[in-house]
Amino acid sequence: MELSEDSPVTSNKRVPNKILLLATFAASIGGTFQYGYNVSVISAPTEYVESFINQTWTERYQIDISPNVLTLMWSTIVSVFTLGGLIGASVGGTLAIKLGRKGSLLVNNLLAIAAALLMGLSHPTGTFELLIVGRLLIGLNSGIGLCVQPLYLVEIAPTSVRGLMGMGTSFFLTVGIFIGQVMGLKELLGKEEYWPVLLSTTCIPALIQLLMLPWFPESPRFLLIDRGDYEGCKKALRQLHGAADCDREMEDMVKEKNNQDQESFKAKTPWEVIADRSVRWQLLTIVLLNSAQQLNGINAIYFYAGYVFTQAGIPSERIPYAAVGTGACECITALTCGLLIEHLGRKVLITGGYTLMSVCCILFTLTMTFQNVSPVFPYLSMVCVFAFILSFGLGPGGVTNILTMELFTQNARPAAYMIAGSINWISFFFISMVFPFIVIGLNQYCFLVFMSICTLVALYIFFVIPETKNKTFLEIQNEFKRGKEKKKGQTTDGSGMTLLATSM
Incomplete structure (x- = not known):
């Protein structure tokens, strides 16, 4: 069948x-x-x-x-x-x-x-x-x-x-x-x-x-670029995309394979990707984004959620149902991100997500600080919890994985995922070990630390990462190359005169 x-x-x-x-x-x-x-x-x-x-x-x-x-x-x-x-x-x-x-x-x-x-x-x-x-x-x-x-x-x-x-x-x-x-x-x-x-x-x-x-079927790109199986690739494309899209996608894959053949194509190891200066900015980007995905405060929000729900007057036996509500909220935002990502683009969503998370960190710190001043503040804290989760789901929660996929071509992508995955798990372990001490030491002010992380990542994305929507993997790679060449193409002497570099 x-x-x-x-x-x-x-x-x-x-x-x-x-x-x-x-x-x-x-x-x-x-x-x-x-x-x-x-x-x-x-x-x-x-x-x-x-x-x-x-x-x-x-x-x-x-x-x-x-x-x-x-x-x-x-x-x-x-x-x-x-x-x-x-x-x-x-x-x-x-x-x-x-x-x-x-x-x-x-x-x-x-x-x-x-x-x-x-x-x-x-x-x-x-x-x-x-x-x-x-x-x-x-x-x-x-x-x-x-x-x-x-x-x-x-x-x-x-x-x-x-x-x-x-x-x-x-x-x-x-x-x-x-x-x-x-x-x-x-x-x-x-x-x-x-x-x-x-x-x-x-x-x-x-x-x-x-x-x-x-x-x-197996991945068409894997069949063509890694295994050289043109017929298998074409059959997989017809099954997955239909006849009309098959030729265009095949053409893009052949271009990528030919480009990598010129570079003596071979799947790279993580160490080769780390040593490859041509993907230095892509590598730095996935390291920062995957670290930030664990260190941006989402775990802290879930940690405080039970306390916030208690302060808001939710009976203890009902708190597990409120926690289920946070899970449902994250599902909805992930689905919404999927519907928006091809319209707004990756850069807008992830930059906007981290920016909103920074604002939520400030507001959550304030509402937690004045928790006992008025009965309104516990409910404002609940709003901050859900707003933070919404912001995370609309941006960093979904787009980080997509950018990790898109910033590398076929020969470097598996190794990039090994690096990104390792960074993600190490950060997960680190925050699970260190976070209790951060909470003990800073209490609600720990969210100011997370605010700093979210703000810095948002700025990095805005100034460094190009938009990848509707671009082939080769086009994305060339975007980074052009950005690198622009930086190398100009140097400044001691008097502030801008000179064209004579050699690259």
Whole structure:
């Protein structure tokens, strides 16, 4: 059986056909959805897992576990996910080259199934160590998925809807967070007796992807540029884009392949990309953007959300539902960003997002400072929470991944994703370790630190990054080259006279 799209489409089509949308779903359900789901699903059973660890420890050693050791065990279960993610990000690009984008995603599901099995068996076997191993494996799965899925989506998308297709990465991530929050409610799997089932549900997205993704083709760009398979590429393009768009997209790929053939095309390693001076600004950009995605204060907002909801008079038993509301809010903004990105462009959305986040940080600091002055201020704080999440979802939350895709050509893109993913996971680990101390030291004034980060990133994007909307990867690369040549083309002598450089 082969899926096909027979209806013709125009070359300037702004809406993906149904085959592209189904391929996006098939790739994302076992990719960034898994990451989002496993970030949020671990929160609901916290007290039940701690009780299980204490009970198991007592049965083994005939003594209650000390509070410090219990905290260490629980924090290890939670944080080992980031270690697995870092390892996954560091090998994801290599897998994408060796196995292909589609092949890597399919093989990656074995890790999720193994993780679900281990976490589900931890309670029946009385072995809490299986939770640690399971979380490590699902972190490894998430790290690989965060690296390979965006590669697949950007390489199967026509240039005219590349931004919209790329938004599938962040949209499914936020949907995963939302579904994880919903599944943890007491009305579903949030009861004590169901927590092993809740943690083992991570196998469901993996099984869905294993059933769906084989019906869709490998990345056309990978087939043509990496493997030299012209016929396979053309067949994949016809299936994904339809006959009308096939020739134009094929022409762009051939130009990129020919350009890279002149440069002795070979997929680069991360170290080769780091050493390549021609992509220095692109590399600096993805390092800054991926660091800022974790360090911009979004984690702090979620940390303070429970306190803000309590101050606003929401009963404690209703706060989990308010948290689900924040997840739904982020899903809506990710979808909205996807609808706007091909109209407003990447630069406007991400610059505007960081600018609005800076304003929200100032307002949130003020409302938290005067929390007890008037009953109005807790509700203003709630508005700031949702406004910050909206700003993040409309800009940095979605556009960062797309820019990481677009700033590099085929031979450097997998390595760039390995670097970006590693930076993202390291920043995630760093903020999870340091953030509690920042809060203790600065309280609500910690948002002034995040405001500074958001403002600096907004300024960098505005002055350095070119707009990438509706441009081929070669055109984007040439934009950076022209910007670099302009800077090199002029030097200033001691008297302030501007001279044309005599050599480049």
